[in-house]
Amino acid sequence: MLQPLLHDLVSTVMAPASALSGADGQIRPSGVQGLFRADRRVLSQARLLIDGFEPEAVGHAPAGPGRTRFVSLARRLGDPGPDPTVRLDRVREVSPHGMSERVEIVSTASVPVTATVTVELACDFAATDAVKSGRATDLPVPAALDGQGRLSWRSADTQVTVTGAGAQARPGDEPRLSWEISLAPRARTTLAWQLAVEDPDAAVVPATGSLEWSPPRAAAADRRITRLLDQSLADLSSLRLAEPAAPGDTFLGAGVPWFLTLFGRDSIWAARMLLPLGTELAAGTLRVLARRQGERLDRDSGEAPGKIMHELRRNAFALPQEGKRVLAAYYGTIDATPLWISLLHDAWRWGMPEEEVEALLPHLGAALGWLAEHADPDGDGFLEYIDASGRGLANQGWKDSGDSIRFHDGRLAEPPIALAEVQGYAHQAALHGAALLDAFGRPGADRWREYAAALAVRFRAAFWVDGAQGPFPALALDRDKRPVNALTSNIGHLLGTGLLTKEESAQVAALLAEPSMAEGFGLRTMSSCEEGFSPLSYHCGSIWPHDTAIVIAALAGEGFDEQAATLAEGLLAAAESFDYRLPELYGGDARHQVGRPVAYPAACRPQAWSAAAAVTIAHVALGLYPDVPAGRTLLRPLAGAPLGALTVGGLRVAGGDVEVSVAHDGTATVTGLPSGLRLVHER
Structure with missing residues (x-):
């Protein structure tokens, strides 16, 4: 079929x-x-x-x-x-x-x-x-x-x-x-x-109440930015969902038509990318997933104590490519749990009310417990997955198609598989968890800082491989602990997690800017130098807007502004071709060969995290990074305003209506910061 x-x-x-x-x-x-x-x-x-x-x-x-x-x-x-x-x-x-x-x-x-x-x-x-x-x-x-x-x-x-x-x-x-x-x-x-x-038995219902984020007031020299924001936020407002038992806790359905339901990873990333517009969506997403946090070990569903679920359906559903069926509440994801921890931390930094954060601390403890007790079944110190039931997803990171984890020569890796970016998520989640534990007077923070430090040492020894353009982190480790030595976009997710040294981050940023990765309309999921590359492969050469946006934010956060701006320009060009409704993914063809992106024929549109990429582009250009608990806000726009002059009002920091303006020369100003927040300029 x-x-x-x-x-x-x-x-x-x-x-x-x-x-x-x-x-x-x-x-x-x-x-x-x-x-x-x-x-x-x-x-x-x-x-x-x-x-x-x-x-x-x-x-x-x-x-x-x-x-x-x-x-x-x-x-x-x-x-x-x-x-x-x-x-x-x-x-x-x-x-x-x-x-x-x-x-x-x-x-x-x-x-x-x-x-x-x-x-x-x-x-x-x-x-x-x-x-x-x-x-x-x-x-x-x-x-x-x-x-x-x-x-x-x-x-x-x-x-x-x-x-x-x-x-x-x-x-x-x-x-x-x-x-x-x-x-x-x-x-x-x-x-x-x-x-x-x-339909009284539906697993999801429409969200109630007003919109959970502030509609921004944007003016840009590059009108593609405002057009993309307008269409993306209209699409996001149409993807709001809730559970029947808690209609006030909103999350975003992942995408149309196949994924219009709760997805742990997708809903978390979309909420995280929308934090500049308010913390209410993040709070709802966190609570919905916390209520469904795993409590027991279940081989069929993949549930484990403390684990954040992957997908919610009304009935058991099929995986057509693999001829399998999984349960309605399915936990086959290796990354949703550390990403949930980091969403809680980031929402706290943006000003999520402390009482709402504190109410979720027991779930934070359970999620950290999953990291310690269930994420590493063979005890080698890395998070890894395998579909123990034989009925679920063969791959359980964001690249979850059955053929996505390949060696340089195109061979498929055999599970259990430890993905590179998931180790970065775990490292960041451990540090974020430690910060929350300290801030709220809970014990155990030192344990998680030690966990992160030891993970960084293990990762450096096991994952780095040599390539034609120099060393880079492998995509994964396979069942025999061999590095899966393909160059992929996954390594971009390591930036900003603290797992890499300054020198390692610079090497990763340079590789991501190579034509084999960045000559399309965004970031390719796999380098065109790999034997498994195909521009219309779901995860082995196509371009996913959310993947590119995550890497744009990570590059900018590490100071690699030129590379971030190049990828952002690619997404804006793609958006123009798709009438400003970015699809789930599109072809990874080189821009000089096709002139406009080639549609991936089975891509969902609209897709929540693709639409949320618009907010990431604007946020990175403005460079506003609050730390409300610490009483300061960092202002670090992209150097030289490579995306042109941009003003956005309606940003939300601790509930305040904030406006940031970046001039053509890169000079930035902020108005509306809540009292008690010190503004720090970094350049």
Whole structure:
């Protein structure tokens, strides 16, 4: 079975619902098109016809969070001649509980226009993982007539109802809504229909309350920055989710259509990247994951005491590439736990209220306990993973495809696998945990500083290998403790974790700037010099915006401003090509060869951490790094303002509304810092 392609579809999202259609707005009964809600396809067809013909599409555009406008023509109607005189604007709006469409028909013809407008509908209740795998074979469910202009479909736990105001409803195996319209010359009319879903067993629900972050006020010499921020934040606002038992604790669903649910790693990274806009999203994400923190050892789910989960689903779901099924609550991740610790630490530094931080300290203790007792099953001093159940993910870092961990010659590494960047996360988490323990008067901080120091020594001895451009950290260690000697973007995640010396960091930064890594529209996941490289491989040569953004922030934090700016410019160029909605990933082709990025055909869009990359770019350019508990804020913008003049207001530090402005010469100013915070300029 082949996974359906996504790159040419249009998504309209308001979590936990998302609609995917063709560029003409038609939802056809093929591939992945449809309306999905909480791991279920609740509409598999919505095809608009006029007198039995599909209108001809001429364009589409987003119309705000959860809304898309599709423009088409009915050239068989109206006046003869080259200019169209009957136009249709189909405005789709997705809500957390369904979808509605408004069809505006405008005639500029000199003669009356009469027609029959029909919407052909279908519902198959297919599971999302079955659709993703290409094996969805569910037949449409017959529709029942449920009143005037009203159709309904039912499954064991879900009901879908469609209502068309003023429409004739036809039930059965080929359900549809129909309207007879009659327009006088130069007249217009509007038709409307709505779909509602009742699904009491969904694992996730829409977030309640106001937005958890401050919408920034941005002005930039490079207008790509403001356009990317605007679209990305609109997308992020449509990805907000919560659990039914705690609707006030918001997290971000990972992406559309496959990952619109809680993902430990993805939700943590997205919240961490949005910290400059407030700590509320981080706090909600931390609490949701803390409530599901592991309590016991479970071979099937990968659960372990203190471990942060990977993925939440309504039912057991399939891994189509590997022919396996895992449980609805799945813990197959090696990195979510140290990343949770660092999110708690960073949110504290940005001003998360101390009482909220303190309430999570027992979960911090449990997460550190997992590092000490369960993350290193063979006792060699490194975090490592293996799918003990044989039913879960073979690879459990962020590059979790089955073929992502390769040697220089292209051979696949055998598990257990210890990933390079995960050792960096663990080192940073140990130091962050120690800082929190000290600050809140809890014991054990020295133990974790010693853990970090010893890990750095072990890493230096075991991971560094020689390459054509000099030494570098290997991607991983395999089951025989051999360094997996491919040059990859993973090493960029080591910067800023404290695991590397100053000299080692400089070497890593230089390698990341080599053409084999950085000649595309961002940072390649694997060097083009590796035998396993392919620009359209999921993890072995493609470019992931979030991966690039993490490395941009790490480079800037270590003072490698030129390299950070080069990668940021690559993402901005890519954003322009994708109408400022960065996809999950795209091709790693060289910029001089393709001119614009090549779409990865199965990439999700929007994707939370890809959208959050926009905030990282702006934040790095501004260079505001608060430490609220210490009473100081560091100001270190990129040297020489390589991304141009930039002003952003609405940044949040300890709840205060802060504005940072960087001039063309790199001079930076800050206004609005809360009292008690000393500003430190670093240059």
